[in-house]
Amino acid sequence: MPLLEVDEVVVRFGGVTAVNGATFSAEERRITGLIGPNGAGKTTCFNVITGLQRPTQGTVRFDGRNVTRTPVHRRSHRGMARTFQRLEAFGSLTVRENVRVALDIAGGLRGVLRSQTAQIDHLLERVGIAGYADERADSIPTGTARLLELARCLAGDPRLLLLDEPSSGLDEHETDAFGELLLALAAEGRAIVMVEHDMDLVMTVCDEIHVLDFGEIICSGSPGQVRSDERVQRAYLGQSDEENTRDDLAPFEATTTIPAIGVG
Ligand SMILES: Nc1ncnc2c1ncn2[C@@H]1O[C@H](COP(=O)(O)OP(=O)(O)OP(=O)(O)O)[C@@H](O)[C@H]1O
Numbered sequence: 183m184p185l186l187e188v189d190e191v192v193v194r195f196g197g198v199t200a201v202n203g204a205t206f207s208a209e210e211r212r213i214t215g216l217i218g219p220n221g222a223g224k225t226t227c228f229n230v231i232t233g234l235q236r237p238t239q240g241t242v243r244f245d246g247r248n249v250t251r252t253p254v255h256r257r258s259h260r261g262m263a264r265t266f267q268r269l270e271a272f273g274s275l276t277v278r279e280n281v282r283v284a285l286d287i288a289g290g291l292r293g294v295l296r297s298q299t300a301q302i303d304h305l306l307e308r309v310g311i312a313g314y315a316d317e318r319a320d321s322i323p324t325g326t327a328r329l330l331e332l333a334r335c336l337a338g339d340p341r342l343l344l345l346d347e348p349s350s351g352l353d354e355h356e357t358d359a360f361g362e363l364l365l366a367l368a369a370e371g372r373a374i375v376m377v378e379h380d381m382d383l384v385m386t387v388c389d390e391i392h393v394l395d396f397g398e399i400i401c402s403g404s405p406g407q408v409r410s411d412e413r414v415q416r417a418y419l420g421q422s423d424e425e426n427t428r429d430d431l432a433p434f435e436a437t438t439t440i441p442a443i444g445v446g
Pocket residue numbers: 195198199200218219220221222223224225226227
């Protein structure tokens with residue numbers, strides 16, 4: 183049974199249908215990609231999964247239980263963790279203090295009063311930002327701040343990790359290391375769902391990919407299946423030049439086939 187099941191979810195904002203009957207799942211030990219053009223409904227799906235957005239219709243199940251109406255903090259307590267596109271760390275605290283706060287909160291839920299320095303160091307090393315431990319969070323590069331968000335998520339030892347554009351701000355070398363980290367986190371038994379615009383990363387690490395377009399899942403499958411799907415290629419190429427300004431879409435402008443984006 184998948185750890186996460188999203189079933190026929192619809193989200194309407196007035197006249198806008200942001201998500202339209204989306205059905206997909208995520209399993210432990212696997213990395214699931216959720217991709218699609220700007221405004222396709224990816225972040226809204228994350229909001230529904232984590233409880234920030236009540237769906238107009240549909241169901242979310244986590245570990246077999248219907249959590250569609252479960253508040254955010256209870257879903258978190260049951261093992262969901264999420265990073266945001268917008269950075270959420272406390273800017274005036276150091277990187278180390280940010281991780282300590284996250285560990286204290288997670289530990290508090292388990293009755294542990296004070297986090298151990300070794301735990302903090304371990305998390306910082308794990309995500310590769312130990313060198314920034316004593317810097318203020320608002321002074322570190324964006325990519326590093328995203329890794330700090332991940333460290334804060336891992337403080338709660340989540341079973342399901344939802345990552346919203348986690349690699350943005352990382353250079354090529356850092357992105358490669360990040361991909362390795364994701365694979366290691368999944369191998370430990372976690373389910374990872376990732377909204378990501380770096381197609382090289384998505385195609386390299388994801389076991390399964392769901393493609394959203396105008397709120398609908400238009401394709402689900404392996405990276406190979408998604409790359410060769412005509413509807414996916416049309417969805418990306420269909421954007422006007424004005425809309426099509428994001429770096430992530432640039433590779434699709436040069437070619438009509440996804441395999442030519444430098445993967446595999
Ligand atoms: N609170 C809201 N009120 C009204 N419309 C919204 C709201 N949130 C999202 N939308 C609309 O819903 C659609 C889906 O938005 P969403 O942010 O989920 O897309 P996305 O795929 O995450 O986009 P991006 O890749 O640009 O982050 C868009 O048309 C957006 O304008």
